[in-house]
Amino acid sequence: MSLTQEEVRHVAGLARLSLSEEEETLMRTQLSAILDAVAELSGVDTSTVEPTSHAAGEVAPWRADEVLPSFPPQKALGNAPAKVGTSFAVPRIIE
Amino acid sequence: MEPTDLSMLELGRKLGSGELSSVEAVRACLARVDRLDGRVKAFLRVDREGALAQAELADRRRQEGRRAGPLDGVPVGLKDLFLTEGLPTTAGSRILESFVAPDDGTVVKLLRAAGTPILGKTNMDEFAMGSSTENSAFFPTRNPWNLELSPGGSSGGSAAAVAARMAFGALGTDTGGSIRQPAALTGTVGLKPTYGRVSRLGVVAFASSLDQVGPMTRDVPDCAALLQAIAVHDPGDSTSAPVKAPDYLAEIEAGVKGMKLGLPREYLELPGMDPEVRAAVEAATLALEKMGAQLVPVSLPHTRYALATYYLIAPAEASSNLARYDGVRYGLRVDGRNLLAMYGRTRDQGFGLEVKRRIMLGTYALSAGYYDAYYLKAQKVRTLIKQDFVEAFRTVDAVLSPTSPTAAFRIGEKVSDPLAMYLNDVFTLPCNLAGLPGLSLPCGFTRANLPIGLQILGKPWDEARVLRIARAFEREHDFHRRTPPLGAA
Numbered sequence: 001m002s003l004t005q006e007e008v009r010h011v012a013g014l015a016r017l018s019l020s021e022e023e024e025t026l027m028r029t030q031l032s033a034i035l036d037a038v039a040e041l042s043g044v045d046t047s048t049v050e051p052t053s054h055a056a057g058e059v060a061p062w063r064a065d066e067v068l069p070s071f072p073p074q075k076a077l078g079n080a081p082a083k084v085g086t087s088f089a090v091p092r093i094i095e
Numbered sequence: 096m097e098p099t100d101l102s103m104l105e106l107g108r109k110l111g112s113g114e115l116s117s118v119e120a121v122r123a124c125l126a127r128v129d130r131l132d133g134r135v136k137a138f139l140r141v142d143r144e145g146a147l148a149q150a151e152l153a154d155r156r157r158q159e160g161r162r163a164g165p166l167d168g169v170p171v172g173l174k175d176l177f178l179t180e181g182l183p184t185t186a187g188s189r190i191l192e193s194f195v196a197p198d199d200g201t202v203v204k205l206l207r208a209a210g211t212p213i214l215g216k217t218n219m220d221e222f223a224m225g226s227s228t229e230n231s232a233f234f235p236t237r238n239p240w241n242l243e244l245s246p247g248g249s250s251g252g253s254a255a256a257v258a259a260r261m262a263f264g265a266l267g268t269d270t271g272g273s274i275r276q277p278a279a280l281t282g283t284v285g286l287k288p289t290y291g292r293v294s295r296l297g298v299v300a301f302a303s304s305l306d307q308v309g310p311m312t313r314d315v316p317d318c319a320a321l322l323q324a325i326a327v328h329d330p331g332d333s334t335s336a337p338v339k340a341p342d343y344l345a346e347i348e349a350g351v352k353g354m355k356l357g358l359p360r361e362y363l364e365l366p367g368m369d370p371e372v373r374a375a376v377e378a379a380t381l382a383l384e385k386m387g388a389q390l391v392p393v394s395l396p397h398t399r400y401a402l403a404t405y406y407l408i409a410p411a412e413a414s415s416n417l418a419r420y421d422g423v424r425y426g427l428r429v430d431g432r433n434l435l436a437m438y439g440r441t442r443d444q445g446f447g448l449e450v451k452r453r454i455m456l457g458t459y460a461l462s463a464g465y466y467d468a469y470y471l472k473a474q475k476v477r478t479l480i481k482q483d484f485v486e487a488f489r490t491v492d493a494v495l496s497p498t499s500p501t502a503a504f505r506i507g508e509k510v511s512d513p514l515a516m517y518l519n520d521v522f523t524l525p526c527n528l529a530g531l532p533g534l535s536l537p538c539g540f541t542r543a544n545l546p547i548g549l550q551i552l553g554k555p556w557d558e559a560r561v562l563r564i565a566r567a568f569e570r571e572h573d574f575h576r577r578t579p580p581l582g583a584a
Contacts, residue, residue, distance in 0.1 A: 008455070011458050012455065014458050015414060015442075015454050015455060015458040016418075016421070016435070016438040016439055016442055017439060017442050017443055017446075017451060017454065017455070018439030018440055018442070018443045019443060020443075023448075026448075027451070027455055030452060030513055031452070031455060031456055031459065033513075033514060034406065034456060034513065034514065035456075035459075037403060038403040038406055038469070038473075039403075040400065040403055041400060041403050041404065041407075041472050041476055042468070044397075044400060044472075044475075044476050046472065046475035046479070049475040049476075049478050049479060050475070050478055051471055051474030051477070051478060052474055052475075052478040052481055052528075053304065053474055054304045054334075055290035055291075055305065055481075055527070055528070055529065055530025060333050061337075063330055071197055071198070075197045076197065078195070079193075079195065079197075079424070079425030079426070080425065081422060081423070081425075081426070081427070081428035082428065088424055090423055090434060090437075091430075091431070091433055091434045091437055093433070093434050
């Protein structure tokens with residue numbers, strides 16, 4: 001399995017990574033090698049096997065709907081790279 | 096004899112009798128950190144004032160006759176993946192370099208309740224992705240047995256701190272072997288509990304269906320005691336199981352007589368097995384047989400697919416978990432001309448190469464057109480791997496294997512070849528995929544005086560028996576008592 005440069009760029013876009021050209025080339029080689037190595041799974045007959053998504057029980061437990069204290073806004077914003085009042089500040093997304 | 100030569104439980108007894116104080120114990124650890132950690136580099140951050148303040152409180156509790164338990168006053172280290180209020184938590188990453196959590200995670204709260212002063216945060220592979228601690232964004236940690244070598248990873252800082260006796264014990268996390276492999280490579284004891292045994296609330300997430308918190312110690316009873324402190328159901332983590340933990344020390348000395356221990360024939364045929372490791376592990380299994388256990392060949396035929404399965408599932412989950420690092424709410428932000436550019440630049444500058452590699456691999460495996468062939472396929476093979484163990488545990492009480500195919504390797508030797516690095520985890524991964532408890536303990540040394548680890552895998556929720564088997568072996572050997580040459584310096 002050999003990935004193209006375009007495929008690497010497409011996946012990087014999905015993952016919101018701005019890779020340098022050098023990184024793109026390295027990823028292309030290394031991901032292709034890893035995909036070759038994991039291709040052995042295609043030889044396993046799983047036609048009658050259910051997938052396992054979790055090691056724990058597959059059903060999330062219920063709990064009572066109780067109101068518990070949460071962080072005050074200033075504490076929740078304590079690590080914000082930028083903030084305005086009680087909000088996280090981000091670049092404008094609507095012109 | 097220095098206080099740091101004591102085990103956690105031995106120190107705890109001396110603290111209880113007043114023979115030693117917690118402040119003295121913390122000072123003894125800090126003195127070793129000062130003397131050794133410039134070379135070992137196990138800690139990312141040492142919290143002197145915090146640890147001494149907690150030790151003073153522990154000493155006061157004792158004077159007032161209200162000790163919190165057997166570990167009250169015993170200083171420990173924490174992998175830098177555990178959120179600690181007021182003390183930075185970096186996950187070994189630039190993207191969290193200046194992050195200070197607003198609250199302690201559940202296991203940290205439990206440790207504080209148990210009274211263990213926290214010495215500091217230990218080094219790790221970035222976001223726990225790696226097997227050598229070389230993927231730390233800050234510096235590699237060195238193996239106390241030979242400073243040219245890696246201590247393993249990703250919990251390499253915790254393992255090195257315990258091996259070099261800079262901490263009495265430590266917590267790590269294990270997604271594919273990140274507690275057991277560094278324990279093996281540093282001659283310490285490490286346990287990954289059953290999935291759901293320990294809360295993950297307040298632990299930076301890597302692969303949520305695999306991650307589990309566990310103890311790293313110098314001997315097996317300490318491992319049991321530290322597990323006891325953290326094995327508590329947490330309603331704040333929906334995967335934390337409402338299963339009551341037994342008293343892990345109650346039957347730890349009961350021996351292995353009559354137990355059936357499985358030897359998977361496929362494990363010794365796996366690629367890259369070092370003959371010295373194989374010999375030591377075989378000798379260990381024979382020693383357990385001599386103590387009255389019955390060795391039973393078992394078959395885990397899908398083990399050979401564990402590596403491929405893991406390296407699809409873990410990156411897929413990681414790519415989803417790490418989507419939260421977007422420069423908006425916490426962590427690094429690198430400005431760009433618009434929101435998308437800000438995301439891309441933040442993540443490109445904040446993440447290291449291995450993390451990017453796994454995000455890319457996971458995103459690819461989850462992307463339209465590839466989901467069925469990669470991610471779904473891996474989940475189905477995971478079912479087969481799990482079923483192998485269900486089948487084996489019909490006839491045996493536990494499964495024995497090497498922890499790692501080799502002893503410690505040279506820093507720089509594998510870091511540029513991801514596939515070679517991934518092979519380190521070939522024995523440890525199946526346990527995470529199946530959600531089982533697994534422990535590594537020292538079972539021998541190579542001719543070059545490097546520790547070798549024996550892995551014991553148990554049935555779900557059967558940590559007590561795993562600990563009992565490990566203790567039976569440990570009691571009749573002195574491997575866990577040997578100290579790294581550095582320790583004498």
